[in-house]
Amino acid sequence: MEGVILVTGSTGFIGSRTVDALVRQGVKVRVLLRPESAPALPDSGRPGVEECRAGYRDADALGRAVTGVSAIIHLAGVTKAVDEVGFFDGNVLPVENILKAARQHNPGLERFLLVSSLAAAGPASSSYPGVRESDMPNPVSAYGRSKLLGEEAALRHAGNIPVTIVRPPAVYGPGDRDILEFFGMMKKGYLVSPGSCKRQRFSMVHVDDLIEGMLLALRSEVAVGGTYFISAPRAYGWEEIIAAARPVLGFGRLLRISLPEPVVFGLGAVFGAAAGLTGKPALINRDKANELVQDYWVCCAEKADSELGFVARTTLTEGIAMTLQWYQRKGWL
């Protein structure tokens, strides 16, 4: 695929790393920054990266942003919001409006790659083989429902623009702040986790592997109209995550506290009510609690392997070690 690629959400964890990967490949990149986005990319001024300001409700500015690009990687979105409206505004409306702009100003767009989430599909009923792309979606949170609506919006508003959807599970790597919280606890000698720490299994993907999978999907003709889980081939339990972190963080025996479901929902109710008063998204609310207590956030990565030739290269041990060392260098841990 020749030409400029427009990346949205470029100031975020996955977006900033995606821009770096594209620049390294010699691809010309345009980033869409919202009026309220961080002022510029951390390494702004890199050759090949052009910045363009556009709010997702500003049709003219969106038109300018999409004009002349060969593809769009849509990473912008929200994982935390006060209510369903906030999730809709972050995860659905931008998809609709950017595609409307593309149909009007760039009808020859070669590909629209939407980064959705395993949350759109919902959790699996067992740890193996995990949710498949062909399974009926069953999101269990407002976030998941909004990501599913975002997928549906992409297919509905694309017209003749070829769309591909990727659904990452939990993404970890340099720059991620979500999983950092758990490593911070481990370093202090304890781990509080919601739900059953014995049963829980998680599909995970290192951010660099995810980006490789996204770019394979972006450039594959087979992937037009397709949806793909981009994940490490198997799911992990807490014990494996702890074992991967131990040599880097050097902790001994951990004090393990599994919060039973009623406690997680109780905390969700309290923090959710507080968020309702402050207007700021809570770390946990009843809706988020429903995500956190699930046993099997597991997807099956076979389709991406067989159709795109994607295989995650990073082992959990390598990936966690690289991530923790990055946190340490940055003083985050």
Ligand SMILES: NC(=O)c1ccc[n+]([C@@H]2O[C@H](COP(=O)([O-])OP(=O)(O)OC[C@H]3O[C@@H](n4cnc5c(N)ncnc54)[C@H](OP(=O)(O)O)[C@@H]3O)[C@@H](O)[C@H]2O)c1
């Ligand atoms: N991290 C994960 O584990 C994970 C797993 C599955 C799926 N995903 C999906 O991957 C995408 C990127 O995730 P991330 O972890 O990189 O998230 P992130 O660090 O929070 O970055 C998301 C970016 O979206 C933009 N954004 C923020 N609020 C917005 C709003 N209200 N409307 C539109 N755009 C907004 C911002 O970029 P600008 O300021 O540059 O616009 C922000 O930096 C998201 O769509 C997320 O749903 C993430």
